[in-house]
Amino acid sequence: MRQALREAARGLGRTSPNPPVGCVLVRGGRVVGRGFHPRAGEPHAEVFALREAGEQARGATAYVTLEPCSHFGRTPPCADALMAAGVARVVIAALDPDPRVAGQGAARLRAAGIDVTVGVGEAAALRQQAGFRSLVTRARPWVIYKYAMTLDGKVAALDGAGRPEANGLVTGPAARARVMQWRNEVDALAVGSGTVRTDDPRLTTRGVEGGRDPRPVIFDRQGLTPAHARVVRPGAVVVTAPGISLPAHEAAGAKVVTAEDLPGALIALGRLSLSTLLVEGGPTLASSLLRAGLVDEVRALVAPKLLGAGLSPLTGPARPMQEAAALREVTSESLTFEPLGPDLLITGLLNDIPRLTGGA
Amino acid sequence: MRQALREAARGLGRTSPNPPVGCVLVRGGRVVGRGFHPRAGEPHAEVFALREAGEQARGATAYVTLEPCSHFGRTPPCADALMAAGVARVVIAALDPDPRVAGQGAARLRAAGIDVTVGVGEAAALRQQAGFRSLVTRARPWVIYKYAMTLDGKVAALDGAGRPEANGLVTGPAARARVMQWRNEVDALAVGSGTVRTDDPRLTTRGVEGGRDPRPVIFDRQGLTPAHARVVRPGAVVVTAPGISLPAHEAAGAKVVTAEDLPGALIALGRLSLSTLLVEGGPTLASSLLRAGLVDEVRALVAPKLLGAGLSPLTGPARPMQEAAALREVTSESLTFEPLGPDLLITGLLNDIPRLTGGA
Numbered sequence: 001m002r003q004a005l006r007e008a009a010r011g012l013g014r015t016s017p018n019p020p021v022g023c024v025l026v027r028g029g030r031v032v033g034r035g036f037h038p039r040a041g042e043p044h045a046e047v048f049a050l051r052e053a054g055e056q057a058r059g060a061t062a063y064v065t066l067e068p069c070s071h072f073g074r075t076p077p078c079a080d081a082l083m084a085a086g087v088a089r090v091v092i093a094a095l096d097p098d099p100r101v102a103g104q105g106a107a108r109l110r111a112a113g114i115d116v117t118v119g120v121g122e123a124a125a126l127r128q129q130a131g132f133r134s135l136v137t138r139a140r141p142w143v144i145y146k147y148a149m150t151l152d153g154k155v156a157a158l159d160g161a162g163r164p165e166a167n168g169l170v171t172g173p174a175a176r177a178r179v180m181q182w183r184n185e186v187d188a189l190a191v192g193s194g195t196v197r198t199d200d201p202r203l204t205t206r207g208v209e210g211g212r213d214p215r216p217v218i219f220d221r222q223g224l225t226p227a228h229a230r231v232v233r234p235g236a237v238v239v240t241a242p243g244i245s246l247p248a249h250e251a252a253g254a255k256v257v258t259a260e261d262l263p264g265a266l267i268a269l270g271r272l273s274l275s276t277l278l279v280e281g282g283p284t285l286a287s288s289l290l291r292a293g294l295v296d297e298v299r300a301l302v303a304p305k306l307l308g309a310g311l312s313p314l315t316g317p318a319r320p321m322q323e324a325a326a327l328r329e330v331t332s333e334s335l336t337f338e339p340l341g342p343d344l345l346i347t348g349l350l351n352d353i354p355r356l357t358g359g360a
Numbered sequence: 361m362r363q364a365l366r367e368a369a370r371g372l373g374r375t376s377p378n379p380p381v382g383c384v385l386v387r388g389g390r391v392v393g394r395g396f397h398p399r400a401g402e403p404h405a406e407v408f409a410l411r412e413a414g415e416q417a418r419g420a421t422a423y424v425t426l427e428p429c430s431h432f433g434r435t436p437p438c439a440d441a442l443m444a445a446g447v448a449r450v451v452i453a454a455l456d457p458d459p460r461v462a463g464q465g466a467a468r469l470r471a472a473g474i475d476v477t478v479g480v481g482e483a484a485a486l487r488q489q490a491g492f493r494s495l496v497t498r499a500r501p502w503v504i505y506k507y508a509m510t511l512d513g514k515v516a517a518l519d520g521a522g523r524p525e526a527n528g529l530v531t532g533p534a535a536r537a538r539v540m541q542w543r544n545e546v547d548a549l550a551v552g553s554g555t556v557r558t559d560d561p562r563l564t565t566r567g568v569e570g571g572r573d574p575r576p577v578i579f580d581r582q583g584l585t586p587a588h589a590r591v592v593r594p595g596a597v598v599v600t601a602p603g604i605s606l607p608a609h610e611a612a613g614a615k616v617v618t619a620e621d622l623p624g625a626l627i628a629l630g631r632l633s634l635s636t637l638l639v640e641g642g643p644t645l646a647s648s649l650l651r652a653g654l655v656d657e658v659r660a661l662v663a664p665k666l667l668g669a670g671l672s673p674l675t676g677p678a679r680p681m682q683e684a685a686a687l688r689e690v691t692s693e694s695l696t697f698e699p700l701g702p703d704l705l706i707t708g709l710l711n712d713i714p715r716l717t718g719g720a
Contacts (some may be wrong), residue, residue, distance in 0.1 A: 039529060150684055151660055153513010158678035168681025287668055298666065300511055304687035304708050306658065308647055308676030316668030318518035321528025324510055327664035337697050337704060344697060344706065346511060348664050 001093055001121035004063040007036040007045065008128055012185040013214065014039045017273040019066055019096075019132035023049040025087070027060035031247045044069065048079040050085050058086035059270070067096040070105040089115040092281045093125035095356040098136045102356055126353040131187065131275030134296070137354040138209040140266035141277040143190075143294055145286045146182065147313040148175060148301040148343075154310030155283065164311045167201060174341030175301045177207060179280075182299070184211040188274040192282030193220035196229050201281065203231050217269060217277065219285050227252055237267045237272065245284075262292045287316045290325060296351040298327070325350055361453055361481035364423040367405065368488055369394040372545040373574065374399045377633040379426055379456075379492035383409040385447070387420035404429065406438040410445050416534070418446035425485045427456040427478075449475040453485035455716040458496045462716055467505065470568070486713040491547065491635030494656070497714040500626035501637040503550075503654055505646045506542065507673040508703075509537060509663040514670030515643065524671045526559060534701030535661045537567060539640075542659070544571040546636040548629065553580035555641030556589050563591050566610040573598070576630060579645050587612055597632065599625045622652045647676045649661040650685060656711040662704045685710055 007022030014020075015037050023045035033056070035048025037071035046068055050057050068078035068090065082090060090109050090184040095118060096102060110116050126133070148170040156164040168177075173234055180229045183189060183205040195201065205211040216231040221241045225232065227248035232238070234253030238246055242258045255272070259265035269277060274279055279286050279295070289295050300313070326349035338345045367382030374380075375397050383405035385393035393416070395408025406428055410417050428438035428450065442450060455478060456462060470476050486493070494502040508530040509515045512694050516524040529536075543549060543565040555561065556578055565571040576591040581601045585592065587608035592598070594613030598606055602618045610616055615632070619625035629637060639646050639655070649655050660673070687708035698705045 009448065147514055150676045150681075151507060151658065151687070151708070153672055157684070159680075159682040160678065162678065165680055170681060290666060290668070295666075298511065302662075302706065304706075305653075305684035306650060306674060306687075306710075307679070307681065307684040308650070308674045309678045310681075312513055312672065314512045314666060314668045318520065318522065318669045319667070320519075320525055321510075321517040321530060321667065321670075324517070324665035324667040327511070327666075337699065339697065346662070346664075348511070350666075 001091065001348060003031070003034070004065050005093070005121060005124050005128060007034055008065045009198045010036045013187060013212070013276070016040065016131070016187050016275045017135055019129045021045040021064065021066045023062060024062045024115055025049045025053045025057055025060045025062050027053075027056055032056040032060060038313045041074055044078050044179060045074070046081055049071055050081055053085070059088045060088050061089040061091060063091045063120075065090050065093045065121070066129060067094070067100050067101055067103070067105040068109065069096065070108045071100045073100075077105070077108075079105045082109065083112045083114065087114060089117070091120050093119070093121045094129065097133055097354050097356045099127040107265075126355060130296070130353045133354040135270055135273070135275040138270075140263075141187065141274045142296050142353075143266070143277045143279060143289060143298040144182075144186070144199070144299060145279045146179065146299045146301075147286070148179075148303065149313055150305045150310070151302050151306045152306045152308070153312060154307045155313045156311040158309055158311065164198070170300045171303045171343045172341040175303075175343040175345070178340055178345065179301075180205055180208050180211070181276045183214050184208045184277055186214050186276040186278040188217045188269065189214040190217045190219060190277050190279045190285065191231070191283035193218055193222070193225045194284060195281030196225050196231060199281070200230055203280070214278065214358050215274065219265065225249070237269065237274075239268060246268070257292070262294055263308070266294060283311065283315050287314045290314060290350075291316060293351075294326075296302055297347070297349050300346045301340070302346060304342050328352060361423050361425070361451065363391070363394070363483050364425050365453070365481060365488060367394055369424045370396045371398055372488070373572070373636070374636045375492070376400065376530055376547050377495055379489045380406040381424065381426045383422060383424045385409045385413045385415055385417055385420045385422050387413075387529055389490070391717060392416040401434055403435055404438050407435070410441055413445070419448045419673060421449040421451060422447050423451045423480075424570030425453045425481070427452050427454070427461055427465040428469065429456065429458075429461050430468045431460045437465070437468075439465045442469065443472045443474065445475065449477070451477045451480050453479070453481045454489065457714050457716045486715060490656070490713045493714040495630055495633070495635040498630075500630040501547065501634045502713075503637045503639060503649060504542075504546070504628070504658050504659060505639045505655045506539065506659045506661075507646070508539075508663065509673055510663050510665045510667045510670070512666045513672060514666070514667040515673050516671040517667060518669055518671065524558070530705045531661045531663045532701045535663075535703040535705070535709070538700055538705065539661075540565055540568050540571070543574050544568045546574050546638040548577045548634040548637045548640045549574040550577045550579060550637050550645065551591070552645035553578055553582070553585045554644060556580075556585050556591060556684060559641070560590050561641065574638065575579075575634065575650055577634070579625065585609070597629065597634075599628060622648060622654055626654060636688075643671065643673055643675050647674045650674060650710075651676060653711075655685075657707070657709050660706045661700070662706060664702050664704075688712060699713045
């Protein structure tokens with residue numbers, strides 16, 4: 001299953017609205033086929049693996065990171081393809097919460113006399129499929145707040161005038177490289193209009209082989225983003241309030257959508273098939289999303305330095321410690337620590353990844 | 361050596377101005393004697409280990425966490441005792457920076473034909489002896505800033521009036537138990553007078569078997585600490601400015617010392633044989649110590665929750681990110697991560713632990 005998950009990872013950020021899926025076929029202790037879903041409209045992972053295996057698929061075990069589909073979409077059902085190829089056993093990491101599948105893929109395989117196991121490597125598969133699962137069950141992207149702070153909790157130094165310092169790097173090269181990997185793997189990258197006006201960031205993926213840029217999403221209720229900002233480009237999305245029109249931004253290739261509030265904004269992004277949203281810029285935007293319960297995951301990079309005065313990763317009105325937003329199910333699966341050079345990455349979930357239980 | 365370090369740990373917080381030291385004697389692969397230095401004036405670790413071993417010390421290997429002394433102090437030199445007992449080999453974790461020893465203990469053993477190895481388990485020994493090493497080479501305690509913060513860098517919530525919330529717990533029971541262990545192991549616990557006036561803390565060691573309270577040290581330049589505060593008790597130290605007299609505090613059993621500035625204050629505490637100072641209370645005190653370069657080590661407990669508005673672990677004037685105080689030699693030895701229940705402990709050094717190199 002680990003190999004199947006690695007296969008699936010190759011499609012991260014490319015498959016929306018479909019999930020990233022990997023499949024490995026094993027016969028006689030040997031891998032006879034591998035595949036991953038490269039993008040919507042192209043064949044599913046199982047199809048690539050079966051093609052590579054050919055006749056060797058007969059009697060093989062298929063390891064697949066997501067329940068094989070049982071419905072006709074743009075491609076015929078994968079459950080049927082596995083059956084037709086004579087696969088003897090199917091090991092599934094996680095069931096598909098898509099109501100068109102939802103356990104029926106596994107049931108269909110079982111009905112055909114195939115041995116089906118569900119739940120092997122499920123935690124890792126859920127992480128990988130969080131965006132798809134969010135889109136298909138909540139009609140909005142999985143929202144990740146990423147920030148890099150000093151060991152005393154500062155994301156930026158202040159200059160003499162009390163404004164955030166523009167170019168003071170918090171973390172080292174390993175942590176910054178990891179952020180680039182994330183940019184390569186998410187569908188979209190969110191910033192507030194304040195960050196665009198202050199920093200005019202590019203929000204591109206740099207230094208990742210075969211990397212591509214996520215779509216920039218600018219949250220801009222008041223329509224204050226300059227149309228000539230670097231992120232206002234084809235593929236970009238500007239989310240603003242109803243009644244505000246931004247023709248210059250549209251002329252620059254950006255898509256302008258309107259929403260009454262933050263939940264509405266996320267639904268609008270879901271409609272654009274954006275399944276994962278990495279929030280990088282602006283404690284104000286992140287804090288508003290957090291207060292609305294819309295931050296699903298945090299990735300905090302902690303640098304071994306102490307600053308003193310500086311900008312905090314979150315802002316907001318005072319509330320008692322008891323009411324702090326708690327990271328859920330704090331286990332090695334949901335809260336993880338990983339050294340990145342001299343820095344430390346702490347990852348945790350605020351909301352559960354939508355999961356299908358029971359049934360199969 | 362691991363066993364010798366464990367022996368030594370039993371003396372932590374009890375031995376000042378002496379170091380905590382442990383000794384294990386091994387013959388034929390079997391431990392034949394163990395000892396640790398329990399407190400100043402009592403025998404050294406080697407003596408206890410040799411007593412237990414008796415005749416079995418002949419030909420044995422002694423593992424000792426600090427170089428055996430070569431001078432007559434309150435007890436005769438341990439190097440001589442090891443020689444007299446016929447020990448064949450001595451393995452030393454770290455040389456003694458005390459100018460009365462400083463490699464002469466090892467040299468004396470070697471001159472007597474004993475096989476001497478230095479540096480086994482040195483990193484751990486240096487951590488254990490940081491207080492002694494600071495006292496003997498810098499005449500001031502090793503200063504540790506401990507704080508517990510949320511994942512967004514807040515040590516306390518704010519109440520409606522913008523004041524720090526008094527009783528909002530940041531971390532869970534495992535982290536709080538660890539803090540109690542630290543209190544049991546340090547000589548003194550520092551707070552600012554602001555913290556005393558706001559919280560009136562006890563600063564005692566609770567829930568540690570055989571535990572004892574560290575001496576409270578109140579930094580109070582202006583002499584504002586109420587004499588009836590709970591920490592103003594026998595054993596307590598109040599550090600204030602020259603010219604301020606606090607007879608009521610002295611009547612309550614506290615020692616009052618004066619100093620011109622923070623470096624002077626630490627020297628005054630060194631004169632009281634306080635070798636380790638755990639700074640627990642008040643971002644203001646910690647920030648002043650940090651800016652003066654006087655914080656040697658940080659222990660940050662990070663809780664998996666996000667608060668928003670709140671008090672930061674440090675305050676101070678704005679400075680660029682480049683000038684943040686960097687934790688030194690960030691390796692697995694100097695910067696460590698340890699899960700404590702749902703929380704995470706991050707430990708790092710800002711100053712090097714005084715160490716004797718070369719010579720032996």
